Amino acid sequence: MKVCVACQANVENKAAVPIKEDRIIRTIRAIKKFFGVAQMNELYVCEADLPKHMERRRSFERTMLFASIFAGLVIILLLYSIISSGRFDAWAMVSAFVVALFVLALPLFRYTPAVELGMAQPPKPPPPVPMPEPEEPEEPEERPERLAKKKPRAKAKKKR
Numbered sequence: 182m183k184v185c186v187a188c189q190a191n192v193e194n195k196a197a198v199p200i201k202e203d204r205i206i207r208t209i210r211a212i213k214k215f216f217g218v219a220q221m222n223e224l225y226v227c228e229a230d231l232p233k234h235m236e237r238r239r240s241f242e243r244t245m246l247f248a249s250i251f252a253g254l255v256i257i258l259l260l261y262s263i264i265s266s267g268r269f270d271a272w273a274m275v276s277a278f279v280v281a282l283f284v285l286a287l288p289l290f291r292y293t294p295a296v297e298l299g300m301a302q303p304p305k306p307p308p309p310v311p312m313p314e315p316e317e318p319e320e321p322e323e324r325p326e327r328l329a330k331k332k333p334r335a336k337a338k339k340k341r
C-alpha cells in the first residue's frame with residue numbers, strides 16, 4: 182500500500198511524492214522485519230502535506246547540522262585537553278564520546294525523511310466506476326497539473 186507519512190492516508194490514487202529510502206528508513210525497516218511487524222508500505226507524502234513536510238525536513242536538517250557541529254566540537258575539545266594536559270584520561274574520553282553520541286542521537290526523535298522531488302507520482306484517475314450513460318461532460322480539474330509542472334523547475338534549480 183502507498184501511504185502518506187504525514188496523514189497516514191492511502192495515496193494510491195492521489196498526487197504524492199515518494200520518500201527517499203535512506204539509511205534511517207532502511208534501519209527502521211530491518212528492525213521491524215526482525216520483529217515481524219513490517220508492513221512493507223511504500224512511503225509517500227501527499228500533495229496536501231508536502232509544504233508542511235518540507236518545512237519539517239528543513240528544520241530537521243538544521244538540527245542535524247548543529248548537532249554534528251556540536252559533537253565535533255566536543256571531540257576537538259577532548260583532543261585539545263589531552264594534548265595540552267599531556268595526559269590521557271580514559272574517563273574523560275569515554276564521557277566525551279558518550280556526550281557526542283547523545284547529541285547526535287537527539288535530532289533523530291524529530292526525524293523527517295527526505296522526498297524524491299523529481300519522482301512525484303501523478304494522480305491516477307480513480308478506478309473506473311461502471312457508469313450507465315456519460316451525458317454531462319465532466320468539469321476538468323486543474324489541481325493535478327500543479328505538481329507535475331513544478332518538478333522540472335525544482336530539479337534544474339538544484340545545481341551543486
Ligand SMILES: [Zn+2]
Binds near residue numbers: 187188189229
Ligand atoms: Zn498526507
